[in-house]
Amino acid sequence: MGTMxxxxxxxxxxxxxxxxxxxxxxxxxxxxxxxxVIAISKITHNLSLQLNIPxxxxxxxxxxxxxxxxLNGSSHHDILGANDVRTIFLTIWQIVILSALIVTxxxxxxxxxxxxxxxxxxxxxxxxxxxxxxxIYDKNNRHxxxxxxxxxxxxxxxxxxxxxxxxxxxxxxxxxxxxxxxLPPYFENRALKEKRFxxxxxxxxxxxxxxxxxxxxxxxxxGVINGISRFQNLTFYHWLLFxxxxxxxxxxxxxxxxxxxxKKVKKGFIKTSIYAVLFLPIAMSLxxxxxxxxRIFISNAVALNDGSMNMKFFLGIFICLFLSGTFCISxxxxxxQLYLQAQAKMQKLLLGVIVSIIIISGISRYVxxxxxxxxxxxxxxxxxIAILTLWxxxxxxxIK
Numbered sequence: 243m244g245t246m247x248x249x250x251x252x253x254x255x256x257x258x259x260x261x262x263x264x265x266x267x268x269x270x271x272x273x274x275x276x277x278x279v280i281a282i283s284k285i286t287h288n289l290s291l292q293l294n295i296p297x298x299x300x301x302x303x304x305x306x307x308x309x310x311x312x313l314n315g316s317s318h319h320d321i322l323g324a325n326d327v328r329t330i331f332l333t334i335w336q337i338v339i340l341s342a343l344i345v346t347x348x349x350x351x352x353x354x355x356x357x358x359x360x361x362x363x364x365x366x367x368x369x370x371x372x373x374x375x376x377x378i379y380d381k382n383n384r385h386x387x388x389x390x391x392x393x394x395x396x397x398x399x400x401x402x403x404x405x406x407x408x409x410x411x412x413x414x415x416x417x418x419x420x421x422x423x424x425l426p427p428y429f430e431n432r433a434l435k436e437k438r439f440x441x442x443x444x445x446x447x448x449x450x451x452x453x454x455x456x457x458x459x460x461x462x463x464x465g466v467i468n469g470i471s472r473f474q475n476l477t478f479y480h481w482l483l484f485x486x487x488x489x490x491x492x493x494x495x496x497x498x499x500x501x502x503x504x505k506k507v508k509k510g511f512i513k514t515s516i517y518a519v520l521f522l523p524i525a526m527s528l529x530x531x532x533x534x535x536x537r538i539f540i541s542n543a544v545a546l547n548d549g550s551m552n553m554k555f556f557l558g559i560f561i562c563l564f565l566s567g568t569f570c571i572s573x574x575x576x577x578x579q580l581y582l583q584a585q586a587k588m589q590k591l592l593l594g595v596i597v598s599i600i601i602i603s604g605i606s607r608y609v610x611x612x613x614x615x616x617x618x619x620x621x622x623x624x625x626x627i628a629i630l631t632l633w634x635x636x637x638x639x640x641i642k
Contacts, residue, residue, distance in 0.1 A: 267446055267453070270333055271319060275450065277337050278312040279457045284344050286461065286529040290536055303416055305529065307362065309522050310423050311340065312454070314369045317518075320447045332372065339365050363401055366423075370394035389429040397422040427515035443507040443514040451521050452503060458528040462491050465532030469539045479612070480539075486615040487535055493622040494531075494561070498524075498568050500629050501588065505575035517574045520567055527564035531557060538611065554614050558603025561618065562596050569593065584632040591628055595621050 282305065289301040315336045319329065343365065346357040373390035397419040404412050466487040473480055507517050534557040569592050577585045598621050606614050 267450055270330065271316070271450065272453070274315065274319075274333055274337060275312070275454050276457065277340055278308060279454070279461065281308050281340055281344050282458065282525065282529060283461050284347055286533055288347060289530070290533045293533075293537070299413060301529075302526065303413070303420060305526050306420050306522065307365075307423075308340070308343075309525060310420070311336070311365055311369060313518055314372065316447065316450055318372050320444055320450075335368065339368055359401065359404060363398065366394065366398045366401055366419075370398060389426040393422050393426050393429070424519065427511065430511065443517060445506075447518075448507060451518065452499070455498065455521065455524060455528070456495075458525055459491065459495050462494075462528050462532040462535065463488065465535040466491065469536040472540055483539065483612060483615065486612070486619055490561075490615065490619050490622065491531075491535075493619065493626060494564060497565070497592075497622070497625045497629075500626070501568055501572045501585075501592075502575055505577065508574055508576055513574055517571060520571050520574075523563055524567040524571075527560045527567065530560045531564065534560065552607050554606035554609070554611065555603050558599050558606060558614075558618060561622075562599050562603070565592060565596050565599075569596070587632065588625070588629060591625060595624060 285301055285304045285308070289297055291297075292300075315333070319333060339361065343358065343361045346354065346361050349357045370391060373387045373394070376387050400415050400419040400422070404415050407415060466484065469487075470476070470480060470484045507514055534553045538553040538557060569589060572585065572589060572592075599618060602609075602614070602617055602621070609617070
């Protein structure tokens with residue numbers, strides 16, 4: 243990215259974050275991330291109240307929109323932000339807009355669509371402004387931000403058109419606009435190639451993605467706590483279920499961070515963009531795993547022939563989605579030659595665990611909850627045991 247050699251009280255582009263090696267994440271960024279996780283928590287709670295096809299469609303859209311907003315705001319801050327007043331105000335206004343979106347999700351049924359759409363339009367406009375304004379402050383960046391400006395503006399027009407449409411076209415148009423919002427990086431790659439610039443995700447941005455995921459794991463743990471708290475008289479059986487669920491959450495956390503943490507993302511703007519987007523299914527699966535943990539204890543007490551949803555099946559399937567996302571992300575990180583063979587073995591083992599959990603989920607309706615959770619945990623524990631064994635053997639051989 244080009245830089246502007248003009249320093250004012252409002253804009254200090256000589257100290258852009260992209261130019262700071264091994265930059266530490268600021269407190270402002272952590273606060274920004276926390277507000278976005280609150281938004282995800284809100285839409286996840288709404289999903290738990292409406293577990294049906296429309297509920298899932300709305301959840302997928304809102305999660306995609308919220309993550310898109312977080313990813314753009316975080317990337318803009320990481321690449322073009324600086325320790326100046328402008329960056330602070332740009333971040334604060336994004337927090338204000340997102341907070342307003344959370345408020346509108348509590349609107350009455352008669353006005354929720356209008357209120358939410360207005361805030362989504364403001365959010366779309368603001369993210370568009372973020373990228374467009376860089377071409378104003380620095381002319382060298384105009385060739386890089388034009389794809390963002392044009393495509394985001396088109397998405398804005400599509401969202402605005404929904405005020406004049408009716409079902410079933412509303413969701414289609416919203417989803418088309420959302421897909422458009424994820425396209426600019428792939429067009430941007432051409433511009434970067436013309437400049438012979440090979441982009442690599444910064445360590446600070448990779449760390450933020452990891453911290454964002456950790457907070458989501460906290461939401462999953464809260465789902466377990468909320469689920470078990472529904473019982474007024476906790477028995478030994480309930481505590482066993484609670485322990486199994488917490489261990490499942492911890493095992494998922496261990497697998498995820500052992501396979502991708504502290505590893506650099508492979509070079510290339512496309513690989514970097516795919517890496518960042520893959521955290522969307524990770525966030526989605528963690529959100530729904532939290533919902534299933536919250537509902538699974540109650541639904542298990544309901545007769546299976548009443549037509550109620552099989553929450554055990556949902557839990558297994560979204561654990562598989564989480565593991566699949568982890569597998570794909572592990573393919574995009576660099577691994578030292580020493581650990582390359584071990585990483586390949588772990589990836590194959592991970593695929594085997596995914597297949598086994600899919601099979602278990604398929605027959606989950608006929609398996610008691612305790613045994614289902616125990617089987618899932620046992621399947622997952624294969625990976626940490628293998629990881630610790632392989633890594634330990636490699637370190638011992640390296641010492642020798």
